Amino acid sequence: MATNDFLPFGTGAGANVLSQAVWAALATRANGFQNGVADPQPVNKALRQAAFVAAMIGQFTADYGGDALDNGDLPTFEANFKAALAAWIASGSSPIDLSSYVLRAGDTMTGLFAAPAGFKTASRALTTAATLTPADFGKFISLSSGSTFTTTFPTPVSNGSGLFTVFNNSGVAQTVSTPAGAFLGPGASSATTESVPAGSVYRYESDGSNWIRSVASNAPNALPKLSFIQTTQTWTRAAGATKAFVIAHGPGAAGGGDPSGAGSAGGSGGGSGGWAMSLLDISSTSSALVTISAGGTGISGSTGGDGAGNTSFGSLVVAGPGSGGRPGSGSSSIPGGLPGTGITGQILGNGNPGATCFWASPDAGANGGPGLFGGAGRGGCDDGGSFPAVAGTLGSGGGGADASDGSSGAGANGGGGWCLVWEF
Structure with missing residues (x-):
């Protein structure tokens, strides 16, 4: 003693x-x-x-x-x-609960106090591919590199409450992977790998079977994301997005032409494209082909060209094109081109028909059908001066032509299709 x-x-x-x-x-x-x-x-x-x-x-x-x-x-x-x-x-003889106190020397826990299960005070900076272990639970994991690499977590199975905070401190997206279970939670991949956007801080905690991800801080301006697409291209899901509101609008048709010697009636307006809307679950959809078709082309003295084809977001949201306006006539009224229709989606809508050009009306072509957001082309007028037909925009129809007596003219082109994608 x-x-x-x-x-x-x-x-x-x-x-x-x-x-x-x-x-x-x-x-x-x-x-x-x-x-x-x-x-x-x-x-x-x-x-x-x-x-x-x-x-x-x-x-x-x-x-x-x-x-x-x-x-x-x-x-x-x-x-x-x-x-x-x-x-x-x-020895446990202390009457004071000291379990919440730890001593530190730099990033290493010292002293005799037992930390809570899975808790450590250290951080770990990674610049190349690495595999974490349960000894890393509780650590702040910083990913710092100019190129993408993969950080592999330990299995979440039987490691309930194990957690990591991952900071992507680099200019490119980095990848995390798990050998079992999946990454679940709001915006998570529901797969065994997922991307951590540059500048983001993600928190991962094991429920004993999967890694449950929450977003502590996302990359600036990453979500929500609004894309207005007017050319055919591949859409790629924004990091962290799980839903998308999509509008597809078909292309408009051209207005009708004015034949030589047609008299007082110009060409009728082209029809606008149809439209379709859907709220989509994109958590398991990483990309889709967005097809944008051109508006119809005006033809001198003839029926305006139809919209070139459908506008589509993959196969999930599809809208059809409008039909061309008809050529003018000196003896009868000329109906406008037919509207396009919504084809695939949760909410489907028709476009608007082109305006009719009435016989014996003032010497002018008729207006095109407006699209979902307007943009109809105005009909032309050549009575006493040259006022050509105006092309449609945003999937609307082009205006019908009205040429000088003794000559022919082409209706204005229809507006091209478009697709709006709002990710969140």
Whole structure:
């Protein structure tokens, strides 16, 4: 058993010491004993108080940490006292709950306090492919590289509550992978791999079977994302997006031409394209071909060209083209081109027909049919001056032509199709 040299003084029965009340009121206690013969009772009281505390500290040190020797070796006494404190806390004897306190030396946890399951204080910076282990649970994982690499997590199976915070501190997207289960949660891939966008902070926690992902901070302006597409191209899902609201609008048709010698009636307007809308679950759709068809082309003195084809978002949202306006006539009214229709989607709508050019009306072509967002082409008028027909925009129909007497003219072109994709 360890030795304690620090013993109590004046603690025996009938010890020659002042009572506590007298000691507390004694003026000499504040200023100390002066020159002369000291009264033994107050001296003994002072000595007993100091020795009493020293004896307690020495005995505590001896009980839990090692010898408490009166040999002038202060560093050893201090070390043994610290060891006694640590051993006492580790024994569970402390009446204070210290479980939330940890000591740190840099990024490494030290001391005798047990951290909660899965908790560590360290961080880890990665610049190349690496495989994390359960020893990394709780760490802040920083991915820093100019090129993409894959960080593999440990299996989530039987590792419930294991967690990582992943910061993509690079200018390119990085990949994380799991050998079992999948990445689940809002915007997660529902697969064994997923992309972490540049600048994003993702948190992953195991439920014992899968990695549940939450977004602590996403890349600036990544979501929601709005795309207005007017040329055929491959759409790629924005990182973190799980839904998309899609509108597909078919192309408009050209207005009808005005034949030579047709008299007072110009060509009728071209019909606008149809449209289709859908709210899509894109969590498992990484890309889709968006096909945009051109508007119909005006033909001199003849029926305007139909829209060139369907507008489509993959096969999920499809809208058809409008039909061309008819050529003018000197003896009858000319109906406008027919509208396109919605083909595939949750909400389908027809476009608008081109305007009719009435016989014996003022010498002018008729307007095209407006699209979902307007944009109809105006009919031409050559009576007293040259005012050609105007092309349609945004899937609307082109205006019908009205040429000078004795000549022929072409209706204006229809507007090309378009597709709007709003990801969130």
